[in-house]
Amino acid sequence: MEKDKFNYFIKTEKNNWEVIIGLEVHAQVISDSKLFSGSSTKFGGKPNTQVSLVDSAFPGMLPVINQYCIEQAVKTGLGLNAKINLHSIFDRKNYFYADLPAGYQISQYKNPIVGEGMVTLDMPYGSKKIGIERLHLEQDAGKSIHDLSPDNTFVDLNRSGVALMEIVSKPDLRSPDEVNSYVKKLRSIMRYLGTCDGNMQEGSLRADVNVSVRKKGEKKFGTRCEIKNVNSIKFMEMAIDSEAKRQIELLESGKTIEQETRLFDTKKNQTRSMRSKEEAHDYRYFPDPDLLPLEIKQSFVDSLKKKLPELPDQKKDRFIKKFKLTPYEANVLVSEIDISKYFEEVIKNADIKLAKNWIIVELFAVLNEKNLDIKDSPVSPKNLASLVNAISSGEISGKIAKKVFEIMVETGGEPSKIIKEKGLKQQSDPKELEKIVIKVLGDNSDKVSEYKSGKEKLYGFFVGEIMKASSGKANPKLVNDILKEKLKK
Numbered sequence: 001m002e003k004d005k006f007n008y009f010i011k012t013e014k015n016n017w018e019v020i021i022g023l024e025v026h027a028q029v030i031s032d033s034k035l036f037s038g039s040s041t042k043f044g045g046k047p048n049t050q051v052s053l054v055d056s057a058f059p060g061m062l063p064v065i066n067q068y069c070i071e072q073a074v075k076t077g078l079g080l081n082a083k084i085n086l087h088s089i090f091d092r093k094n095y096f097y098a099d100l101p102a103g104y105q106i107s108q109y110k111n112p113i114v115g116e117g118m119v120t121l122d123m124p125y126g127s128k129k130i131g132i133e134r135l136h137l138e139q140d141a142g143k144s145i146h147d148l149s150p151d152n153t154f155v156d157l158n159r160s161g162v163a164l165m166e167i168v169s170k171p172d173l174r175s176p177d178e179v180n181s182y183v184k185k186l187r188s189i190m191r192y193l194g195t196c197d198g199n200m201q202e203g204s205l206r207a208d209v210n211v212s213v214r215k216k217g218e219k220k221f222g223t224r225c226e227i228k229n230v231n232s233i234k235f236m237e238m239a240i241d242s243e244a245k246r247q248i249e250l251l252e253s254g255k256t257i258e259q260e261t262r263l264f265d266t267k268k269n270q271t272r273s274m275r276s277k278e279e280a281h282d283y284r285y286f287p288d289p290d291l292l293p294l295e296i297k298q299s300f301v302d303s304l305k306k307k308l309p310e311l312p313d314q315k316k317d318r319f320i321k322k323f324k325l326t327p328y329e330a331n332v333l334v335s336e337i338d339i340s341k342y343f344e345e346v347i348k349n350a351d352i353k354l355a356k357n358w359i360i361v362e363l364f365a366v367l368n369e370k371n372l373d374i375k376d377s378p379v380s381p382k383n384l385a386s387l388v389n390a391i392s393s394g395e396i397s398g399k400i401a402k403k404v405f406e407i408m409v410e411t412g413g414e415p416s417k418i419i420k421e422k423g424l425k426q427q428s429d430p431k432e433l434e435k436i437v438i439k440v441l442g443d444n445s446d447k448v449s450e451y452k453s454g455k456e457k458l459y460g461f462f463v464g465e466i467m468k469a470s471s472g473k474a475n476p477k478l479v480n481d482i483l484k485e486k487l488k489k
Helices: 067-079 176-193 233-252 298-306 312-323 327-334 337-346 352-370 381-392 398-411 415-422 430-443 445-452 458-469 476-488
Strands: 002-004 007-011 016-028 091-094 104-107 117-123 126-139 143-145 154-156 163-169 205-215 225-230 260-265 270-276
Touching (some): 016 176, 126 176, 176 205, 176 337, 225 233, 233 260, 312 327, 327 337, 352 381, 352 398, 381 398, 398 415, 430 476
Antiparallel strands (some): 002 007, 007 016, 091 104, 126 163
16 A cells, blocks of 8 residues: 555556545443343353343333433543534334344434544544544344354343444545554543443444545545444454455456445455445334433533543643653553553652653563553552662663563562662762773773774773673763773873
8 A cells, every 4th residue: 555645545557546434333331231221231241141121122121211321422422522412312223133132223313412523543644633423322232153053043132232332434534544543542532431441352342344445536435335343453454455455456347346234254354245235224214112302401411521531632732741742652641541540650750751761662562562451560650660760860770770670570579679689779889980990991901002092982892891890780871971081091
């Protein structure tokens, strides 16, 4: 792919092709109970143990709206800078699957709870605004299980009725990179708000990806295909690339694109047809007769708005102004709420510049290697602050600090104890360092003569020998000061 400012183009021998992407992100609402029943939403329960008569569509059972889920949807809409619709309607979306016992899904169609909004992406080539078309509430379906028997499919209804927010973007995304940034930004916003945990491994965040292509310079959108239920950002990127190339190959061979729903085969790295794409009328939407229209007061919205936490973009601006961070550093440190909390905890009692470098470079490297989230970090904020202070005070050098940090990662120990037990305290006594410098220069008098005759590169050799003689404990600044003075004589 060839990058042109905000757009990516797939270049072939015949044309440059632009990729048009829209996402329908399904985010599971953080709530103890389901959207229309009191059943538990806890993940990992034994099959069919968290199912009420409402969830299983038992005849005569009526849904009752969960007010907390409404609050969560409104908060998310506010976090997306979106219009909150004071009047919304729940509809029945009719289709048949074995894991949808009612034969319909309660969703929202023409009158969603949240209207148009906007999300800003920070890309390497600048900021880009992605439009939000809508956010609507709907109930999740159950889960079909196919691998327990060669002859039978089993159904687990634990997930049936769990509240989902479907966040529909406008077709403003133009590359896998932008999709990566967009999903991470949505997830970050919802985690800050506490409305969705964004755990893709558990299925609480997944997306349907709409892809089409058009020749560079064309205004009209091409025929789109929907890639259903992609549950990781990496797979989204792979699916987009694969599907775009498939469509381009068809168009350049004189064929047409059929609008359809497709699945992504992660092993083969290709999409395959699932079914022809339904239009809205295929679902026979109509207002759910068991649920009254949802009426929200503006005062309710205003009260929730007042209680909103500081969101990523606001925190980023504050970090840049207050702590003099670069936009890149601020983006990294606000990307997840737990990272920002960790950073602010460290800098309560430590140098900001040193602290952010140790978090972004050293700590993140360890977390990535061990595949850990920062909340599971083996190094606590308190201990990292202590390590940073030990460097700032001159107790240890940056080089020794890395040794101490390695031990902290393995043991979770306090840096002060590690420094004392391992005898790693930096040698900063000028008189003792002077003795070491004099000895090193005396043992290498021939090289001293060469240095004074113009071979200044030998300076590094002397520093290395001094550090070796001090077992790496000599204060580098003092060593340099003393060495320069001695070499002048």
